[in-house]
Amino acid sequence: MPSPKIGLPARVLQAPETAGVTRGLEHIRAELDVPTDFPPEVLAAAERAAAAPRLPDLDRTDLELLTIDPPGSKDLDQALHVAARTDGGFTVSYAIADVAAFVSAGDPVDLEAHRRGETFYGPDQRSPLHPPVLSEGAASLLPGEVRPALLWTVELDAHGRTTDAGVVRARVRSREQLTYEQAQDDIDHPGPGGTRPTLALLAEVGPLREQRERERGGVSLNLPEQEVVPVDGGGFDLTYRALLPVEGWNAQISLLTGMAAAHLMLYARVGIVRTMPPATGSALRRLRAVAKALGIRWPAELDYPELVRSLDPARPRDAAMMNACTVLFRGAGYAAFDGSVPEDPEHAAIASDYSHVTAPLRRLVDRYAGEVCLALCAGTPVPGWVRDALPQLPEEMARADQAAHRYERAVVDWVEACLLQPRVGEVFTGTVVEVEPEKSRGTVVVQDPAVEARVSGNDLPLGHELQVRLAAADPETGTVRFERA
Structure with missing residues (x-):
């Protein structure tokens, strides 16, 4: 469970303690059956695919895209470009790695991806959804490399409201890979040439989209996540990392694209969406009791999202209140449909219909949702291999999500115990x-x-x-x- 950042990071767990922790992490992976090495036939198929990608005819390498990710990331799913229009609006171009340009339904890489469901992250190693030759190489939107991509174009008005959205296959080339810290520093402390144009406009579009989120009644619990991180010279550190503003703005672009995708699929009555049930009356009454116990004023006319936005996790009582609020962020799942839409397809925390489409290198479902949207925008039938897989995807992703959460929690618990x-x-x-x-x-x-x-x-x-x-x-x-x- 995410927790507020209070106080200082933990001491570093150094060698020889590190060797014991490494053995412990290996034991956790074995006990929880976390996938590690890929079978030889999967690696061979991935090598062949990496050598012969299906490149689309449309060339959009003119777009000056950039990526924003954690330090050391190689599995780059998304690349961004933002342009200002003369009418005061914005054009957001969002390139998403095209996994289907390398992976075909029923091939060894595809079957293994269905077994895994998503990438599992540990402090000493990751267990990727696809072999690294694809996820960190040929399919990744690495800077300077021509890559096949699903290129979303989302038009926004001057207030950040979506006026049009669509997706096509295109060749793209990212110009630069930035960390969150580098992007934030460029926005806050521009050099002689000024802030990079896309980042300068992201700093405009991001807050506009956050305002639209407030209007919808959406809410984000921006609590720092507890992390186990390796350190130079060997060892691990256990800490909470505070989120930077640019991370929230970048997330808004992903949310924007996911909402556009969900609207397309629900209108066409075929696809898969991410859902979350609304908070129950009893859960909200419990939260009001917690607020009262903490001495936090919650007027009757103030709705839940506005209360959350008023909290500061640096204050102990607000941190406790935000921790209690996580109870309303449970029950997320997937709903697949073909011919009739789900009764309640909305994601309550986002306060909108929403689909996962922006991380296909790391999450299986995104490849399928992206393919549905491509077909709908092109006016062509949804591929049979996509339709055939839709009914099983919610269960496959639920199993993968649960396994990844168990693994992450077990890793943190282990390192905490070793440190203490x-x-x-x-x-x-x-x-x-x-x-x-x-x-x-x-x-x-x-x-x-x-x-x-x-x-x-x-x-x-x-x-x-x-x-x-x-x-x-x-x-x-x-x-x-x-x-x-």
Whole structure:
């Protein structure tokens, strides 16, 4: 579960401790059956595909696209270009890696991708959806390389509202690969030549789309995610990474494209969308009780999304409130349809119809949704191999999502326990972010190291700092437990 950033990052887990953690990570992968090496026939098929991509006729290498990703990323799904129009609006060009230019239905790479479902990320290695020769090579939108892509063009008015959207196959060439930090720095501290044009316009379009999100009633819980990261010289660090504004703006472009895709498919009554049920009345009443316990004013006329936007995760009681709000972000799934649309296709957190189409290198479903949209925009039938796969995709993706979440949680639990094992009995300062009074326990986020764990005790003060003693840290089970000091 994401947690607010409170305090300092954890100490680094250095060698020789690192060797033990590496063995532990290998054990976790084996125990959870996380896919690792690809079978020889899959690797051979991927090599052949990488050597002979199906390049489209349309050439859009004139677009000065760029990518924005975490440092060290090689599986680059998306490349962006934003242009200003004379009427005050914007043209967003969003190139998405074209996996189907390399992978055919029923071939070894396709069958293995269906077995995996998505890329699994660990601190020491990733288990990719496709062999690296494709996902990090021939299909990745690496800078300076001509690549086949699904090129979305989304027209926005001066207020950031979508006026038109469509997708075609095209050859593209990204000009530059930036990290989030580099992109934010270019926006905040432009050099002599000024900010890159696409980034300057992203800094306009992003806030406009966030405003449209507020109008829709959508909400994003921009809580930093707990991460296990490798460090120079060997070892791991456990920390929370604060999100930069450009990450939110970049995410808005992905959301914009996903909403356009969902609208196309729902109108045509064929495709697959990402869904999330609306919050129940009982869940909202519980949240109001939490707000009251924390002393957070929640006027009756203030809706839930506006309350979330008013919270500051740097304040302990607001952090506890945001942690409680995560209960409303559960139940997401997929709905496939062919001939009749789902009864409730909306994604409640986005407050719109929405589909996954922007990460086909890392997520299986995106390839299929993208193919449906290509056919609809071209006025051609949806390919039979796509229609045949649609009914099974929701179950396949649910299984992959659950497996990836279990793996990520197990990895974090393991590293937390390894970091803390020598410190059992010590007293730490933490913030209580959740309370279960009927079980005399709760959840505490410790300042240093950056750990979220169970805490036992009566009358735990929700949203307040507390002295807690480390009662247990067991790497064998990945268990960390505190008690009120």
